[in-house]
Amino acid sequence: MPHIAIQYSRNLEARLDMAALCRVLRDAAVETGVFPPAGIRVRAFAADHVLIADGNPDHGFIDISVRLRGGRSAADKRRATAHIFAAAEGFCAEDLAANSLMLSLEMRDIDPDLSPKTSSIRRFLPEDMH
Template sequence: MPHFIMEYSANLDDDLDIPALFEKLNATAIATGVFPIGGIRSRAIRCEHFRVGEGDPDNTFVHLTAKVGSGRSPEVLKEASDKIFETFSECLKPVFDRRWMSAGFEMIELHPERNYRMNNIHKKLADKG
């Protein structure tokens, strides 16, 4: 983890380079040293039906959620969140500077007893190393 889930308004299709954005977010998550590489996931959800603010069809939105496993201190999560939001903001800035946009980010810590996983990617990466 983290699992990055990005929802965005469909009117941003021509403005967002989602693969490049995810590449930078993943690199930032790895650079924090907080998250195992094999647990990082990124996905985007295009929202065809949306209304932002007063309903102007030129308004846009992007919301990024990072779901992370439990067990890290609040200070560590805050520092990682700050770095991720900085990267997210930098990537969005060219669009933000020319379009009406609401952008948000939240990091959610998953419950330690009700979060189930099955992942053999960690083994794959360890075997390569």
């Protein structure tokens, strides 16, 4: 794992390619070396109803949530957080420079005792992705 969930204001679909952002974040997660590629899941959800700051409909937001199974060191989590956020900032750089955009990321642990998992995906992936 991690689960990377992106919530964003729907008005950004005219400004940013959200499928490309998913790929950028997946690639950044792999680059950290902290997460096995077979466990990375990235998804994005548009918020249809938002009210940001003064209510100007041109304001946009992207909120990235990274949830991962407990057990990684604090240093690894800090490094992964910084790397993934830098990738998101780089992806959004032009929009941040030209428009009103709020970008945030939060990484948090999932208690493995309270989050059972099963998966068959590794059987369908190349060996180097396990």
